Each structure stands twice: as C-alpha cells, then as structure tokens.
Amino acid sequence: MTQSGDFNIVPFVSVDNMMKLVLHLGPERVMTDLADYIEADFRRWESFDKTPRVASHSDVGVIELMPTSDGEMYGFKYVNGHPKNTREGLQTVTAFGLLAEVDTGYPILLTEMTILTALRTAAMSALAAKHLAPRGATTMAMIGNGAQAEFQALAFKAICGVTHLRLYDVDSVATRKCETNLAGSGLNLTACANAEEAMEGAEIITTCTADKQLATILTDNMVGSGVHINAVGGDCPGKTELHRDILLRSSIFVEYPPQTRIEGEIQQLDRNHPVTELWQVITGRAMGRTDARQITLFDSVGFAIEDFSALRYIHDQLQVLPYSEPLDMIADPDDPRDLYGMLLRAKAKAA
Amino acid sequence: MTQSGDFNIVPFVSVDNMMKLVLHLGPERVMTDLADYIEADFRRWESFDKTPRVASHSDVGVIELMPTSDGEMYGFKYVNGHPKNTREGLQTVTAFGLLAEVDTGYPILLTEMTILTALRTAAMSALAAKHLAPRGATTMAMIGNGAQAEFQALAFKAICGVTHLRLYDVDSVATRKCETNLAGSGLNLTACANAEEAMEGAEIITTCTADKQLATILTDNMVGSGVHINAVGGDCPGKTELHRDILLRSSIFVEYPPQTRIEGEIQQLDRNHPVTELWQVITGRAMGRTDARQITLFDSVGFAIEDFSALRYIHDQLQVLPYSEPLDMIADPDDPRDLYGMLLRAKAKAA
Numbered sequence: 158m159t160q161s162g163d164f165n166i167v168p169f170v171s172v173d174n175m176m177k178l179v180l181h182l183g184p185e186r187v188m189t190d191l192a193d194y195i196e197a198d199f200r201r202w203e204s205f206d207k208t209p210r211v212a213s214h215s216d217v218g219v220i221e222l223m224p225t226s227d228g229e230m231y232g233f234k235y236v237n238g239h240p241k242n243t244r245e246g247l248q249t250v251t252a253f254g255l256l257a258e259v260d261t262g263y264p265i266l267l268t269e270m271t272i273l274t275a276l277r278t279a280a281m282s283a284l285a286a287k288h289l290a291p292r293g294a295t296t297m298a299m300i301g302n303g304a305q306a307e308f309q310a311l312a313f314k315a316i317c318g319v320t321h322l323r324l325y326d327v328d329s330v331a332t333r334k335c336e337t338n339l340a341g342s343g344l345n346l347t348a349c350a351n352a353e354e355a356m357e358g359a360e361i362i363t364t365c366t367a368d369k370q371l372a373t374i375l376t377d378n379m380v381g382s383g384v385h386i387n388a389v390g391g392d393c394p395g396k397t398e399l400h401r402d403i404l405l406r407s408s409i410f411v412e413y414p415p416q417t418r419i420e421g422e423i424q425q426l427d428r429n430h431p432v433t434e435l436w437q438v439i440t441g442r443a444m445g446r447t448d449a450r451q452i453t454l455f456d457s458v459g460f461a462i463e464d465f466s467a468l469r470y471i472h473d474q475l476q477v478l479p480y481s482e483p484l485d486m487i488a489d490p491d492d493p494r495d496l497y498g499m500l501l502r503a504k505a506k507a508a
Numbered sequence: 509m510t511q512s513g514d515f516n517i518v519p520f521v522s523v524d525n526m527m528k529l530v531l532h533l534g535p536e537r538v539m540t541d542l543a544d545y546i547e548a549d550f551r552r553w554e555s556f557d558k559t560p561r562v563a564s565h566s567d568v569g570v571i572e573l574m575p576t577s578d579g580e581m582y583g584f585k586y587v588n589g590h591p592k593n594t595r596e597g598l599q600t601v602t603a604f605g606l607l608a609e610v611d612t613g614y615p616i617l618l619t620e621m622t623i624l625t626a627l628r629t630a631a632m633s634a635l636a637a638k639h640l641a642p643r644g645a646t647t648m649a650m651i652g653n654g655a656q657a658e659f660q661a662l663a664f665k666a667i668c669g670v671t672h673l674r675l676y677d678v679d680s681v682a683t684r685k686c687e688t689n690l691a692g693s694g695l696n697l698t699a700c701a702n703a704e705e706a707m708e709g710a711e712i713i714t715t716c717t718a719d720k721q722l723a724t725i726l727t728d729n730m731v732g733s734g735v736h737i738n739a740v741g742g743d744c745p746g747k748t749e750l751h752r753d754i755l756l757r758s759s760i761f762v763e764y765p766p767q768t769r770i771e772g773e774i775q776q777l778d779r780n781h782p783v784t785e786l787w788q789v790i791t792g793r794a795m796g797r798t799d800a801r802q803i804t805l806f807d808s809v810g811f812a813i814e815d816f817s818a819l820r821y822i823h824d825q826l827q828v829l830p831y832s833e834p835l836d837m838i839a840d841p842d843d844p845r846d847l848y849g850m851l852l853r854a855k856a857k858a859a
Contacts, residue, residue: 213582222562235615237612247844251615484835486604494594497535498689500623
C-alpha cells in the first residue's frame, strides 16, 4: 500500500547528471554492468511484453517509441534518427526514456538516453560478440568513426578483450577524433586509408555508419571466413550497410525478428531466411558459433528490452548515487478525486 | 538551418507551472481555447498520422502511449489508467506529454498532462456537444462526480451554455466535493439521490465513472428521446457504462473508429455497427443531429490528436507566458559526432 506525499516527484537524470554518473563509475564499468543487465533480461526474454517499435517516418528521419514491460516495471524510450542532423550541428540520434511501476502506472524515473543509448548499444554489441566472435579475438575493424565508435571500442575492450582497433571512416576527421578520444584508453590504434585495410587481420568487424540509404560499406570479397561481423548502422527501413552476398554466407543472429526483418540488414533477404534469436543462444537453446570458419553476423537494430535493462540499471544506481534531480511531474492532490480542488487550493495559496 | 547552442534545453511545464498557467488564464478560457485548437485540428484530420494507442495491459490497469504527427510536429502522451489507485490515495489517471519537431526529431516541450488531460477531455466533450446536443440545452446530468467532473461542468458552461447541473455519484462524498468546488462558478447545482433523479429534465447526460468493468450506469428505460449523451468513462477494453440497448437507440459519434471499437461503449456492438466520425460532422461532411427526438451519443475515449492540440496550445502559450523551466535533456556536443568527447571534456572540467 502506497501512502507518502512524494508521488508527484519523478527522479530525473539530466545530460549533466548522466555524464557525472558515467564518469564516476567509468564508461567501461558502466558498459560491463549494462551487458550484465541486458544478459539477465535476455535470459528471461519470454517474460517480456514485446512489440516492434512504433515509428513515425518523415522524409528526413524517424521518431520512435520503444515500449516494453516485464510485468513489474514498464519502460519506454523516445528516440529519433535524422542522419541529416549532423550537417546542421545536431545529433543524428537523441533519446530519453522513462521507467514506471506497472502496479500503479506511476513513473519512477525519467532520464536522458542519448548517452545511455550509446552505452547500451555498445554493451549489446559486445555481449553478442562475447557469445559469437571467434575465441581469443583481439583485433577489431571499426568502419564508421562517428558518435557511436568510441563506445563500441571500449565495450569490446572491456567485455571481449579486444586490444587492437583498426579505424576507418570516409571522413578522416572522424577517424582523427576517434584516435584522440581513445588515446590513453589502452587500445592499440591504427588509422586506415580504406575499409579493406581496416579489415586486415581483424577477427571482429564493426560497421557503424549513419546514412539513411541502401549503402554497401562491405562487399562480399572483403570478408574472409571465420570473422564476426557486428553490423550496427543498418537500423531502419532502407538503411543497410552490407552487401546481400555477405548475408547469404553468414550465420545471422538478431534481437527480435519481427523488428529486424523490417529494419535490419536482413530486410534485403527473403522473409523466411533463417535467423537465430540471440536470447536463445544466451540461454543455450540455440547454437552460437559452431565452426572456426563460420561467419557470424549480429544484425543489430536495438530492441526495447535493451533500453529497459538500461533504465533498470540507472534506477538501481540512483538508489546509492546522487545523480538525479526531483521533477514535479505527477499531479497528486490529497484526495485523488479532487484534481480540480488542487487548482482551487493553489489559487487560494497564491492570493 | 538550426545553429544555436541551446538545443539541449527542453522547456518543461511542471504540475506547479501548469496550475499557474491555468489559474492565470482561468480554466474556462483554457478549455474554450483548447476546444478551438481541437476543432482546428479535427478540421485537418486527414493530414495527421493516426494510429490506435499502444497499450500495455496488466491485471490492475493499463499504461498507454498515444503518438501522432501532422508532418511538422510530433506529439505523444504517456497515460496510465488504474481504477484501484484511488483506494491507495493515488490518481486513477496520470499523464505527461511531449512535442517534437519532425524535421530534427528534437523535443521542444515536455509537460505534465494529468491536469491538461482533464482539461482537454472536458473541452473535447463540450466541443462534441456543441455540434450534437439539442439546441438551447441548459441542463446537464453529471453521473460520476470524480476527478473529471468539475472540468466537464465548466467546459459545458463555457462552451455550450449549460447553466444547471444535476449531480449524482454512488459516493455522496464525491458529490459534496463537486458542489463545494463549483460553488461560485455561476452554475446552478442540484445534488441528486440517484441517477434517475439526476436525469430529470436534463438535455445533456454526462457519464464519467471509473470502474474497470462492464458497468451499467444507465439502463435503457432511464434515457428519454432527444437527449445528448456524453459517455466519458468507458475508455478501455472491458470498461463500459451504458446498457447496450441505449446504444442501439442512439446515433453514435466517435473520435477514431479503430480505437473506439476496442475501447469505447461500442465494444458492446457488432464490428460493423454504423458510427459517425466527429471530424466529419465538424467539417460538414456528415450530419450531426438531424431530429429533435434523436438520441445522440458521443462515445468518448480520448484520441492522440486531442493531446496534440493540447500540447500545441501549451507550446503557443509559452511563447508569451513564463510557466516553464529549462530541462537539460538532450546531449548536444559541439561536434555532433563527438558524443564521447563531450564526456571527456566534462571529465577534464571536473578535474
């Protein structure tokens, strides 16, 4: 039974507080924790209320709501994707999210999720690679050196033991930014002149580019046997990064097929093309990598349960860390049926 | 082209500021304005991206997301419905909402919507009655005297010219609360011992109860010819207020059939039972009331466009009124591709 008078207050994590929280714990620790939270939620995959995200498309981008619930808590994320934003000095992807109690419907956390999405996306990628990449992989090619790149790099370092990073971007300024930001991270960095060069000796290939179009960042002849491909950038209808022939040679792992078939690399394939759900690999119901020569592909699009895990993680951290502020978001009259009376009393008080 | 450095800031209207805004303008003025905004948006109904709300149901309630867009702006509302909350001292319905630019995906307004939903629901009801109720109606029966009652009463006074209100609730405490709150409103109030008595002489009947069950607030023999019924309380699967026979005698008007057939009173009827979309009445494409003896029924469930109108209204008001505070919600690095670098710079600054 809930009683107190503080139900109008929702803890809010601003961008500033999210940065403080991440810096306090350290990005590698946060992403390792996030991978643990995601893994725990993927293990109880069947207990979640799942739905493909609700997307509102326009000519220049998309705005999406991604809700899910485990029956005790309900979470959703608002996220946009506007590739042209970068040219206007804005983020391609911005996000915020909310966690609520299913029992009352009352919100218990509102948080920025632009930074948190970058962290959870990288944590998810590294978690998939932990289960799929060739054993002992230490070198990763990083094609696309934009806003997500450093997070991917540090997650693969912390979670998969990657030590060498081979960077390439069509814009060398992005690569230099990445090198600068990762100097002192302990990663061994090599800037490459093209994608082929970046892939030399790489056991893991991460593609993370942002154009909203059918692109071919990797062609078939570029990809040798035995690698793990972490395809992050293709995440909406009409936006892919890999040539179809690579997909046909790969064992494909996805988050949630009804969403990935619309948004992922596999939108290029037949609706019935076999894919494996990652949660089944994590729970041991399906095989991951079975052969050293096999190409494994994680066709990442980002699913609501990962955001739920991230919200749950931040909510747990706030039980002990001070990085939130109170937001007066829920009207809470003393008598719940007397919403109008609350207005009248506010008027009397002001008079 | 957007340039400034303030894109990280989203104006936030707290509960406190919403009350200040409503008291500054006056509730009747706000609801009259809201009805105008809703009417304007219903006139351009076809330009909206429409989808039934995305609902997450549990044994005790529902949490919903209601998105829509007119191609220039995107809005959504988070709203819960938990009838048992009242017994725990909590609101049955709480809500907040967001407005964003379609062109960039960036939020431009976050606001409490518990109070705003109460205002827009009443404005919507009165707008429908303006088009459907018998000409010159001045007496309204108000069955259910909970959190929504005073808003309905004042909206019908301001928008439809109602002067006499006949109140009934199974709980007489709610009726007394309503009388107290509406004393001095200029409405002539009569507390009634039962629903039949409340309906004596009423040309408009508003039902607004909150149980999540198939209830029968009104039975067929209670409803005479020529009245307008404003059925507000039946708004989710399994929750209705009117006996099916009343529906069969009525001309039924709805907001958005795909949603109302699931959530409204008409969930009791055949899927093909004829209903009229209110926007078509407002634009003159369909007939409203055609006969003085006709029973018109507005089967109100609340639709996303009404929330969009309300968000748009608050956003417009904030151009001249000071009732918002800045929320640091959007990560906005100087170089949009340098999200990680923003973290590093925050670290350097803190050191």
